[in-house]
Amino acid sequence: MAASTASRLSPPRLRVPSLSPHPPLRRSRFSPLRAAKLEAVLSIGTHLIPHPRKVETGGEDAFFVNSDANGVIAIADGVSGWAEKDVNPALFSRELMAHTSTFLKDEEVNYDPQLLLMKAHAATTSVGSATVIIAMLEKSGILKIASVGDCGLKIIRKGQVMFSTCPQEHYFDCPYQISSEAIGQTYLDALVCTVNLMEGDMIVSGSDGFFDNIFDQEIVSVISESSGVDEAAKALAELARKHSVDVTFDSPYSMEARSRMDDITVIVAQVKAVVIPDDEGVDEEKGQGTEPGSAVAVATSEQNEG
């Protein structure tokens, strides 16, 4: 059985479903079959709080967002162990995100986050490694995700987490990582998936420093109380930071004895529907828009937005 629930519904009315035998073949309100002029776009807010001891250098998280091209979000979290080898762990993650921006509209990438990761990785010459997540929205409302390691992405719909990525790790505290070294992972090791989004869905993506310090129900609660994506991103990052320095707080990872103080990056994106004029959005193969001058932001905490 599923949990006993029908008893809580109104009494059965003994009617058959109202679906016609040949309903239109559509998936969401963004489907071109239903409304050629409606496209899904992301409204994006970001917030980064560096590790308390790394405020001056900006920490080792980097991110990239692009509100143009229907919406792109990406986070790279530099592996801090490189500092023990006199390598600045922030260089790799920052360069990786810069190349992610550069190759966004590359023809070979073809708006595929896994191929974008491949290109950005191949172009990165800094020594180091990073966990990374890239998510790109199609105008149809399909979010494409590629993730290596323990950056995360959750989707909140109608007050509940309805999708969540899983972290990948070799063993405790050693996540999969894109690396300058052959021992690291590549785009071929990425979790690659898609999710069909609906208008109003909220995307919450972050580094492990965020998700290690906040519970799902807290994320849902903050999202419901925030008036916009900027406010939500800031409130979520600050709540995670507060938990990370509170030794009495039972965080999701405190049971695993992981050090909870970390760089905290949060990206919040809301799925919106925009109307496209008649002469656009139709017969467009990719539909991600090809206008130059996209609203691109590659950021570390030095240029925090939110």
Added chain:
Amino acid sequence: MAASTASRLSPPRLRVPSLSPHPPLRRSRFSPLRAAKLEAVLSIGTHLIPHPRKVETGGEDAFFVNSDANGVIAIADGVSGWAEKDVNPALFSRELMAHTSTFLKDEEVNYDPQLLLMKAHAATTSVGSATVIIAMLEKSGILKIASVGDCGLKIIRKGQVMFSTCPQEHYFDCPYQISSEAIGQTYLDALVCTVNLMEGDMIVSGSDGFFDNIFDQEIVSVISESSGVDEAAKALAELARKHSVDVTFDSPYSMEARSRMDDITVIVAQVKAVVIPDDEGVDEEKGQGTEPGSAVAVATSEQNEG
């Protein structure tokens, strides 16, 4: 930072990634760009254990698997509250699964699990409701999933859960459900997503009676110790059943005071690569195979396999 990990890797060798500037555009070993003759298929094992008090009637879970057409798995879990209204809760879930089988190769469905759910729902005339999950593998290795409610699906790769669906519910113990009543959900409310699979990946899908009574690390452990999908499905179902009647076991849901005794359905599928002869698998639009006489199984516990 990502968890400090580089210190556990071999010393940095200061080499750039080995990717060429123009690597082949491929996603997995199943990509037609790499090997036109290699297709992904599922090897499937199933096991269903009815609620102890429903052994004679077979319980209210039903499932459908098809090892042909690259692989299809589906589970429907009848909402038990209907029994209080003198409706057999098993009728709806069984009929829904029967129609899922019927419409599998329907032209309009086009191998889309959400559209298959739409068609099967529209054809179901029994009174009742059910949570449901449908997953279909493409020959390219992409698994397409549509889920309404709290049936679940996890993917295990290299000894860890790398993908997991999230349950959808209106409130505690009241899952989203496909229903004969207008108050229920439809295919439009489904979580719709895809995951790119690799050879060797294991899919574990089940009703809430399974996932409520077993932890992820137990699933991973049983999978690693089993010699095949049939053995794995049976071992997983029996472990969940054992936990469900063990009042001393802290199950994933025992903290929520949910009654843990339930129908337990488990489907285990392994992703395999098969070589397709030269004159097949090329220039084939869909690639799911159109041969009649597919190996179809629609089952309740009355015809348990595994």
